[in-house]
Amino acid sequence: MDKILRINMGNEGGPKASEEPLGDYAGLGGRGMTSAIVSKEVPPLCHPLGKDNKLVIAPGILSGSVAAQSGRVSVGCKSPLTGGIKEANSGGQGSQVLARLGYAALVLEGQPKDDTLYKIVINKDGVEIIADNSLKMMGNYDLIEKMKQEYGEKVACVSIGQAGEMKMAAATVAFTDMEQRPTRHAGRGGVGAVMGAKGVKVIILDDAEMPKRSPKDPEKFKKANKAFVKGLRKHPITGEGLPGFGTNILTNVINEAGALPTHNFQTGQFDGASKISGETQTEIMKARDGLVTHGCHRGCVIRCSGIYMDKEGKYLTKRPEYETVWAHGGNCGIDDMDAIAMLDRLDDDFGLDTIEMGATIGVAMEAGLAKFGDSDAAIDMVKEVGKGTSLGRILGSGAAVTGKVFGVERVPVVKGQALPAYDPRSVQGIGVTYATSTMGADHTAGYAVTANVLSVGGTVDPLKPEGQVELSRNLQIATAAVDATGMCLFIAFAILDQADTFNALLDLLSAFTGQECTADDVTALGKQILEYERDFNKRAGFTAQHDRLPDFFKTEKLSPHNITFEVKDEDLDQVFNW
């Protein structure tokens, strides 16, 4: 992973690939790489769909090795949804394969001269850029099936569906999973629209005859990986909860806490929650001979995914995740698991962010386009997006645009991006992260290890209320660093609770890179990434006033606790004051 592949889609005479050494970007990976390139090379005031924006796809520092959980990939650009910097993260096979091909980053640049659609094939022999208009307006599932016929079952694909081709702000970049299905998505911020604007439909990654990446200290690495895996397996969340019920294990608990945004954030509890809970979902999947425990990429030992069959026992989609079940479920008043699974399938096929689409449909329902709970209407709305009708174009632009078009006041977005599945009035510390994240409202922005492990900014007393801003800051720093490693964020629980597992992660990084890695190094990396992102956003016109939740969170009380968001603006402004 010692080079960067740049493909200039606007080159005179047709798209052209070139390789270059890492230079100033040496040592970076994942979000560290994408945010560094975007911050340094993309003019912050450029149009996100124009020639000056760049789409950066970067495997993590450990991707391509045999380190457990190291298969996450980052996709970065200036976001068409937020207007700020964007890093969208995905599982799937793409990260491992791209890393084994030797690339620390793949950068799509420029703008094609016409509307020709391209596929890019990357293998041990080099890069081939092929015009292929037969792929136009194909859904991800049909597209990948076609690629399988042409390039075999072992390649990994990175693709866009119809939404990306139509440059919709809710469009994703899809990554194929272990079964070569397009179920993993860099979902947030409209990164698929930028890929569409570059005229690239699919990137085929073939690592045949390429070796796994080797650590500098193989013995130490092997020992650390073993300890790391052991730590993940013995922890009740990563070893039992997530493999048993998937991320949707959260639905019942968040609902009980009164933090499950329901009917477009009107209340905090959904009467139908138990019908769409992870527990119920698991029983449905078992009864239909689906797969309850399954990884999204090779090397995953947590295996929180699964395979969801329809009533006839045929494959429908992967196990819908908690955020998807919330967005299309409780947020829209839908308590039918099969309808939610169908919406997930359609989103994956068209290449749409499930969180943005669920939030958007919630806003549309509030506007009166359909009744809350009408699952057929929700499915029809997503199909409108896939077809690109006038209504579909509006919905595919996300919750903020839909709210404006239909005159809705309660629009749950920060920096134009829809809030995920936790109401910030009940869980106010998450609201701090939603408001201040460089990405727009993002539940993964402040996720990783505790302040009291990293001791960033001192130790925080967990039972005192004034710690929320400090905790959010530390979480955002730690998360940015984990996103750079290529590690799945779910490792956070084992790291949080088990000091030996945290040390095993540091040993993994040290053994792989040959440089001692300490908690201070992790903190410094996280801060550096956030500084890149904050700097870009500042130059793009963002101010402290953008680090705010929508007004209704401060004025409308949320049942059942009847509370509003109480964190003061001046406290929010201290999050990045380190």
Place this chain on the structure above:
Amino acid sequence: MENEKDHIQTVEILMTVKSDRISSFTQLLGQGFTIGARVGCTVMEFLCNLPGLDFNYIEQRVQTIFLNGKPVDDLNSAVILDGATLALSAAMPGLAGAILRRGGSYASMRHQISYKKELISDSVREGCVVLKLFNLVARELGPIFLNHGICVSGENLSGFFRKMPEDFWSGCRKVKKDGQTLEVNKLMQMDWQTENVLLKVHSR
């Protein structure tokens, strides 16, 4: 645990099912069921009196607890009253899961909704509590409670039976209603919109 029959139920259903069908009842356990027990005591004391629970299990497994929808941090100071709802869960993923965990590092991030100790004059006595079991706790304690009997709303039970696939019913060996044998398929046709039902499930 006292006999729920004296408190609330009007109908008793005894199901005998194949052992691998027991997990199908997790949805019901998550919706909540009523039990009769000693109330006016601390949550820890209350839990330690329930079948299948002891101090070690509570400390190690039951990492997330809600009393009337409020996350509880100190089980030895929170007091459970007659008519309360208590939800039990294992440790949860995600930042939200970490925040909701009792006494966890992120508890301050939800302090607005946390259970706060109240001055209570109630003495220890018999009462009723709605218990909800989630995820791993439901999987581990569910068979014990189902075997003993849980009191559920007829509406929830009707909705649950209507959603069950053919595979579930094929694993039901025997059904009795108030001691009388009932054909299995009759359960699906029961209209329990208003009644409470004492449901006992034995596995074989």
